[in-house]
Amino acid sequence: MATTRTAHTVWEGELLKGSGTVTFDSSGIGSQPVSWPSRAEQANGKTSPEELIAAAHSSCFSMALSHGLTGAGNPPARLETKADVTFQPGEGITGIHLTVRGEVPGLDAGAFAEAAENAKKNCPVSQALTGTTITLTAELV
8 A cells, every 4th residue: 555645844035045844744743944054054953855865765774674684584683874965055966875884693794785785776765866876885783
C-alpha cells in the first residue's frame, strides 16, 4: 500500500529578507522556521531544505542498510548515519556525503562496505536524488 507524507511551508516576504515556517503535517511533530540566511549562511536555530534532505537521507539509508544486513543474516546492533548536504548559492545542491558507522556482529569491513554501497544505491531517497553526486564512507566499529 502506498503512503503519502505531507509538509507545508508558509513564506512571507522576498527571498533575502523574508522567512517562513515549515510544518510537518503527517507526523504532527511541529513547525520549524526557515530563512535564506539559515540556508546560505549560519543556521541560527532555523532549518533549511538541505537539512531536511539530510534528515530524510540519513534515516532512509539507515533503514535500507539495516534491511539489507538483516536479509543477509547479519542484523546490525547499531547504525549511526550522518548525511552532509552541500548547498552552493547560485548552483544549488552540489553533493551529499553519507558517513555510516556500524556495529554488526560477525561481519567484516569489506562485507559492511559492500552492504553500505548497496543501501546507498537502493534507498528510495538516494534514488530520488540521482541528479546529485552521493558519496559514502562506511566504517565498522
